[in-house]
Amino acid sequence: MPYVTNQQNHTGSFxxxxxxxxxxxxxxxxxxSPEFKELLVRLYQNVNxxxxxxxLKESSLYTTYEFVTGDVISINGSDDLRPxxxxxxxxxxxxxxxxxxxxxxxxxxxxxxxxxIGSATNTTTLVGYPLPFASATGTNNIQVTVTATQVVINxxxxxxxxxxxxxxxxxxx
Numbered sequence: 174m175p176y177v178t179n180q181q182n183h184t185g186s187f188x189x190x191x192x193x194x195x196x197x198x199x200x201x202x203x204x205x206s207p208e209f210k211e212l213l214v215r216l217y218q219n220v221n222x223x224x225x226x227x228x229l230k231e232s233s234l235y236t237t238y239e240f241v242t243g244d245v246i247s248i249n250g251s252d253d254l255r256p257x258x259x260x261x262x263x264x265x266x267x268x269x270x271x272x273x274x275x276x277x278x279x280x281x282x283x284x285x286x287x288x289x290i291g292s293a294t295n296t297t298t299l300v301g302y303p304l305p306f307a308s309a310t311g312t313n314n315i316q317v318t319v320t321a322t323q324v325v326i327n328x329x330x331x332x333x334x335x336x337x338x339x340x341x342x343x344x345x346x
Contacts, residue, residue, distance in 0.1 A: 267334040291339035
């Protein structure tokens with residue numbers, strides 16, 4: 174049997190669901206007692222665990238505005254952590270050659286692109302391609318690059334697309 178790592182350590186945020194108290198016992202606790210103070214500490218810890226887990230979750234809202242994703246990214250493998258951001262760029266119809274679309278971000282010198290992905294579809298033929306695309310022959314590729322102001326798509330696939338989208342994920346270091 175293969176080795177399975179401790180899954181709780183590798184599944185992201187996890188909030189246990191077993192912290193349940195008997196309500197009838199709460200009515201009988203003296204508010205000046207050490208037990209009541211312990212209850213308050215445990216309640217505070219549980220609320221804090223929920224807040225930490227909620228703040229670290231990946232959010233799935235894809236919008237054309239800058240959005241904080243919940244990603245926390247380690248800079249250079251250190252404890253220097255940065256929040257991840259995402260924006261969704263509607264790049265529209267793609268013919269052959271180069272298409273440049275403004276992404277409306279104010280990119281600074283401290284930015285690092287984490288992920289540049291997307292898709293293009295011909296709604297007439299129902300053909301879809303991932304962006305970027307590397308063909309098996311190496312000649313019909315679709316290249317996607319990002320400048321400080323634009324998403325640039327170089328479509329050499331031989332396919333005309335009726336719509337396309339690019340998702341940009343980045344950090345500001």
